[in-house]
Amino acid sequence: MSTTSYSEENYLKVIYHLSQKSSGAVQTNTIAENIGTKPASVTDMLKKLADKRLIDYVKYQGVSLTEKGQLTAIGIVRKHRLWEVFLVDKLKLKWDEVHEIAEELEHINSDLLVERLDEYLGRPKTDPHGDSIPDKDGKFHAVNLTKLNELSAGNTGMIVGVSEHSSAYLKHLEKLGLTLGKEIQVVEVVEFDGSVELILEDKKVNISRDVAKHILVNEEF
Amino acid sequence: MSTTSYSEENYLKVIYHLSQKSSGAVQTNTIAENIGTKPASVTDMLKKLADKRLIDYVKYQGVSLTEKGQLTAIGIVRKHRLWEVFLVDKLKLKWDEVHEIAEELEHINSDLLVERLDEYLGRPKTDPHGDSIPDKDGKFHAVNLTKLNELSAGNTGMIVGVSEHSSAYLKHLEKLGLTLGKEIQVVEVVEFDGSVELILEDKKVNISRDVAKHILVNEEF
DNA sequence: TTTTATTGTTAGGTAAATCTAAAAATAATT
DNA sequence: AATTATTTTTAGATTTACCTAACAATAAAA
Ligand SMILES: [Mn+2]
Ligand SMILES: [Mn+2]
Ligand SMILES: [Mn+2]
Ligand SMILES: [Mn+2]
Numbered sequence: 001m002s003t004t005s006y007s008e009e010n011y012l013k014v015i016y017h018l019s020q021k022s023s024g025a026v027q028t029n030t031i032a033e034n035i036g037t038k039p040a041s042v043t044d045m046l047k048k049l050a051d052k053r054l055i056d057y058v059k060y061q062g063v064s065l066t067e068k069g070q071l072t073a074i075g076i077v078r079k080h081r082l083w084e085v086f087l088v089d090k091l092k093l094k095w096d097e098v099h100e101i102a103e104e105l106e107h108i109n110s111d112l113l114v115e116r117l118d119e120y121l122g123r124p125k126t127d128p129h130g131d132s133i134p135d136k137d138g139k140f141h142a143v144n145l146t147k148l149n150e151l152s153a154g155n156t157g158m159i160v161g162v163s164e165h166s167s168a169y170l171k172h173l174e175k176l177g178l179t180l181g182k183e184i185q186v187v188e189v190v191e192f193d194g195s196v197e198l199i200l201e202d203k204k205v206n207i208s209r210d211v212a213k214h215i216l217v218n219e220e221f
Numbered sequence: 222m223s224t225t226s227y228s229e230e231n232y233l234k235v236i237y238h239l240s241q242k243s244s245g246a247v248q249t250n251t252i253a254e255n256i257g258t259k260p261a262s263v264t265d266m267l268k269k270l271a272d273k274r275l276i277d278y279v280k281y282q283g284v285s286l287t288e289k290g291q292l293t294a295i296g297i298v299r300k301h302r303l304w305e306v307f308l309v310d311k312l313k314l315k316w317d318e319v320h321e322i323a324e325e326l327e328h329i330n331s332d333l334l335v336e337r338l339d340e341y342l343g344r345p346k347t348d349p350h351g352d353s354i355p356d357k358d359g360k361f362h363a364v365n366l367t368k369l370n371e372l373s374a375g376n377t378g379m380i381v382g383v384s385e386h387s388s389a390y391l392k393h394l395e396k397l398g399l400t401l402g403k404e405i406q407v408v409e410v411v412e413f414d415g416s417v418e419l420i421l422e423d424k425k426v427n428i429s430r431d432v433a434k435h436i437l438v439n440e441e442f
Numbered sequence: 443t444t445t446t447a448t449t450g451t452t453a454g455g456t457a458a459a460t461c462t463a464a465a466a467a468t469a470a471t472t
Numbered sequence: 473a474a475t476t477a478t479t480t481t482t483a484g485a486t487t488t489a490c491c492t493a494a495c496a497a498t499a500a501a502a
Contacts, residue, residue, distance in 0.1 A: 007489065028450055041490050043451055048488090060450060060497060091337040101331050108325045116312040228459065249480055262460055264481055269458090281467055281480060447500070453493090461486070469478070 002052060006107045009076050010035060011045050012054060013106075015065055016073035025062030074138040080106035081127035082117050088128040089121065095128040095179075096170035129170075130161020130180055130216055146219045149196055149212035151186045157217030158183050164214035176205060178215060223273060227328045230297050231256060232266050233275060234327075236286055237294035246283030295359040301327035302348035303338050309349040310342065316349040316400075317391035350391075351382020351401055351437055367440045370417055370433035372407045378438035379404050385435035397426060399436060 004012070014034045018026045028046070032039045050057040054069035065073060083105040087098040115136070118124075125141060126132055132140045145161060159182045162173065173179060177200055187197040187204065194209030207215075225233070235255045239247045249267070253260045271278035275290035286294060304326040308319040336357070339345075346362060347353055353361045366382060380403045383394065394400060398421055408418040408425065415430030 005488080029448090037489085038491065039450060040452080040492080044489075062450095087334070091334070091341055093333065093337065097333065101329065101334055104329045105326075108322065110322050112314065112318065113308070113312070113322055116314060120312055226458080250478090258459085259461065260480065261462080261482080265459075443502100445500100445502070447498100449496100449498070451494100451496070453495095454491105456489105456491070458488085458490105459486100460488105462484090464481105464483080466481070467479080469476100471476070472474085 004052075004054075004072060007045070008049060008052075008054075009072070009107055011042075011049060012065070012069055012073040013076050013080075015055065015063060016070065016077065019064060025064055027062045031063075071138050074134050076106050078134045078136075078138075079108070079114055081131055081133045082114065082121060082124070084127045084129070085121050085124045085133075086117065089124075094170075094174070096167040096174070098128060099165055099167075126161070128180070129165055130159075144218070145216040147213050148184075148186075148198075148215040148217050149189065149194060149209055151189070151196075151217065151219065153186055153188050156183065156185045156220045158220065159215060160218045161216035162214050163216060169211075169214065172211065173215070176207065177201065178205075178207075184217065225273075225275075225293060229266070229270060229273075229275075230293070230328055232263075232270060233286070233290055233294040234297050234301075236276065236284060237291065237298065240285060246285055248283045252284075292359050295355050297327050299355045299357075299359075300329070300335055302352055302354040303335065303342060303345070305348045305350070306342050306345045306354075307338060310345075315391075315395070317388040317395070319349065320386055320388075347382070349401070350386055351380075365439070366437040368434050369405075369407075369419075369436035369438050370410065370415060370430055372410070372417075372438065372440065374407055374409050377404065377406045377441045379441065380436060381439045382437035383435050384437060390432075390435065393432065394436070397428065398422065399426070399428075405438070 011031065014031055015026050018030055018034065028039050028042050031046075032042045035042070046055065046057050046063055049055045049069070050063075053066055054072060055063045055065055057063045080102045083102045084098045087093045087101060088095055093101075118136075124133055126143070130145075132143055134140050143160065146157065147163075148157075148159075151157060159178060159180055161180070162170070178184070182200060185199045187199055189196050194212075195206055196209070196212040197204065197206050199205070232252065235252055236247050239251055239255065249260050249263050252267075253263045256263070267276065267278050267284055270276045270290070271284075274287055275293060276284045276286055278284045301323045304323045305319045308314045308322060309316055314322075339357075345354055347364070351366075353364060355361050364381070367378065368384075369378075369380075372378060380399060380401055382401070383391070399405075403421060406420045408420055410417050415433075416427055417430070417433040418425065418427050420426070
């Protein structure tokens with residue numbers, strides 16, 4: 001089992017996330033945008049990852065992860081999310097402060113470390129943004145999420161995740177009081193602009209469609 | 222304040238440790254041995270570190286850290302030791318299992334992270350091997366240590382550190398029961414081979430000079 | 443179905459960190 | 473002081489992960 005560099009791991013993780021987001025092969029340019037490199041650099045790396053049997057790559061046709069590539073990627077995602085839990089639960093960082101740091105921590109390779117960290121944190125199932133943490137074998141335990149903007153008037157739910165992790169977005173939610181675990185009820189989804197009017201802790205809050213669509217709720221009824 | 226790469230940081234740290242160990246300039250070959258590279262590579266790096274004003278370097282005359290270089294090095298030592306405390310105290314790794322991992326963790330750059338970690342750990346003054354942890358400003362709080370082999374018959378002390386960190390050595394001490402915090406009393410320092418006969422928890426233990434000289438005790442009387 | 447636009451690849455280069463082999467400086471021994 | 477040994481540096485390569493500019497393939501539009 002050859003070793004993977006930080007850079008290779010970042011590529012695998014991005015390819016993994018992009019494959020989740022939409023079906024079919026992942027495109028070179030999309031990877032470049034997400035990693036912050038040029039397409040030419042991506043092509044170089046894709047060849048290397050293909051040589052290592054971490055991805056299936058057909059020139060001009062995009063890529064997908066092999067079994068081995070996917071397991072590697074999920075392992076990194078697991079570490080990223082466990083470290084985020086540590087940073088928020090134990091070190092009391094805010095949910096918008098942890099991503100960058102976890103981006104580094106996720107590359108530290110030690111099965112013993114990850115196992116003990118998981119145990120120490122109480123084997124959490126989700127990270128501070130509500131994302132599911134895969135277990136040691138790379139299995140996710142299904143959770144059913146609905147986007148807030150897809151609820152109908154009258155529906156109630158608890159905020160269990162967000163699908164956008166930028167600091168700007170998270171800080172905005174924080175200010176609105178829309179944090180994980182909060183109960184909300186939809187008053188109206190405005191047809192004109194898609195904005196959502198909701199009740200949060202007995203107060204009315206109005207959020208734009210763009211804000212609403214990245215809030216994931218556990219629909220209650 | 223330009224950024225330092227992992228590799229540069231490892232060099233700075235090694236130069237720092239070597240300057241502590243013996244006075245005078247640190248030699249190229251010694252650095253190479255300690256980092257595990259060839260002297261030619263060290264020369265390359267020394268030029269770079271000198272350009273960045275992190276070391277004073279005169280061709281053929283060895284190097285020493287500048288103020289800036291020393292502060293950087295101490296910052297890395299601080300992180301290394303804090304993470305070791307975390308790994309042992311919180312994650313329950315053994316003292317011979319943490320060095321490699323801390324070698325990676327020490328490079329993660331976030332003042333907020335280090336501050337919170339320090340706070341979370343209760344601002345420890347020493348790491349799991351008894352080494353002093355510098356404070357945020359790079360200051361060490363002096364502790365007076367004596368090498369076990371320098372004690373005289375009848376002297377008593379508490380084990381507060383070790384000056385050798387190899388897994389083999391630490392495992393050996395563990396087996397003998399010679400771990401941090403243990404009280405010992407010297408029965409005799411054998412003149413013939415320098416081995417030390419001591420009492421540990423009411424039992425007699427004999428250790429070689431080589432083992433004894435890396436055990437640091439807080440002499441009691 | 444050409445033409446145009448988009449997407450992806452190749453060719454050739456750079457910077458960081460390493461290496462080997464050869465040369466130069468310094469230190470230690472006759 | 474001359475010779476030998478050790479230490480250090482230089483010269484020239486290599487590998488990884490990038491880049492720009494030019495070209496090729498595919499997709500979209502006319
Ligand atoms: Mn990363
Ligand atoms: Mn997250
Ligand atoms: Mn290190
Ligand atoms: Mn230590």
